[in-house]
């Protein structure tokens with residue numbers, strides 16, 4: 360008898376399965392011909408208080424969805440969603456399974472979910488599978504975002520299934536093991552709202568409040584307060600995306616988490632040269648999800664979320680409820696702008712946002728746009744002007760005058776900081792990353808992994824991105840945009 364199979368790798372709780380009957384289908388993964396753990400996130404496992412043996416073949420089977428761990432009640436969640444503005448009343452986990460929840464050492468609850476574990480009743484003709492490239496992309500992006508301080512779902516492991524999955528040619532099949540504060544989406548609420556199942560919606564909202572905003576259960580109107588809390592989390596999240604130059608790429612309502620975490624990394628990418636119109640995704644023809652549109656899209660998605668809650672906020676007075684919900688949505692942009700400008704002020708060396716700083720920030724971004732300067736490098740080069748006489752920031756400009764003017768205004772503002780320039784520069788370098796997942800490096804690492812089964816470059820990149828702020832010797836190639844000749848970059852959904 361295989362003793363390892365008696366182990367209990369997880370102490371699963373299953374509140375979703377228990378409390379939300381009718382919101383999911385109990386389901387199991389497909390059998391993987393040869394499950395193997397390709398990557399295991401040991402530091403995350405430790406944070407979560409999990410003692411897992413990544414060399415245990417039984418764990419590989421559990422992570423592939425081939426075997427069910429003791430205490431797990433695997434299920435596919437139902438949800439709907441607006442995709443590129445059009446409503447799909449039924450999406451759901453077409454290739455994902457929630458294994459259950461775990462509690463970390465401080466009692467916080469996390470979902471453990473598989474992505475790519477085989478078809479479910481929500482697959483709508485899809486094969487339910489995922490392939491190694493996109494699985495590794497999500498792994499890497501999530502870890503990079505976490506290191507940058509952006510709320511995000513994270514990868515606990517990536518497993519290869521031993522299967523060849525037809526995509527453009529045959530690709531190695533893989534499963535991502537994902538950890539999230541929850542997988543409740545705007546689209547989860549839309550699923551029941553579209554069916555006018557208000558009782559269910561109330562159960563869902565109560566569950567979400569208990570899980571994410573327990574203090575609000577005692578508010579005058581918990582559902583309205585919950586809407587405001589979700590809006591505030593989203594405003595902060597998108598402000599964080601904007602300050603690191605992240606473009607999600609598919610901000611459909613089914614890809615927006617109630618928890619305020621970044622979720623469902625598909626054709627996402629980091630912007631190089633600063634331009635609000637930047638789009639990388641091959642499927643975003645209209646630029647709906649461009650870098651600069653992200654705040655407006657988040658607001659639009661929240662309005663869809665608000666619509667689902669109106670009947671539970673106050674079923675007896677629809678007009679008043681709509682007004683209250685509209686006020687919450689109207690507060691979104693000011694909240695977002697405040698979060699954005701505070702973060703940007705810090706990026707240019709201010710210890711607090713003062714009057715006039717917003718114009719100063721916008722002025723800098725205008726200069727970056729005019730000269731197509733790399734967004735990430737710009738803030739490191741700016742800090743550099745405080746400690747060095749020459750800076751590539753100015754010398755690379757076609758017309759240096761606007762930026763030289765701006766630097767003059769910036770220096771006079773800095774005089775009020777009452778810190779030595781070197782101190783300001785140091786503070787800036789602690790929050791402005793030097794290393795981000797550059798598109799050409801990500802592509803190179805994924806290609807090596809998928810085509811040559813060589814995970815070396817991927818692991819190297821992952822470890823560089825684990826500490827994005829500290830310059831280290833020998834890492835020059837990880838810094839800066841793609842060398843010229845790389846050509847325009849396009850990301851594919853690559854399911």
Ligand code: AMP
Pocket residue numbers: 450451452453454455478481482483484485486487488489609614623625854
């Ligand atoms: P995504 O764009 O990956 O966030 O997925 C949107 C919807 O398509 C969700 O309902 C997914 O479960 C579903 N989906 C994506 N890829 C597949 C696949 N290969 N097989 C089945 N369903 C899928």
Ligand code: MG
Pocket residue numbers: 613614623
């Ligand atoms: Mg999705």
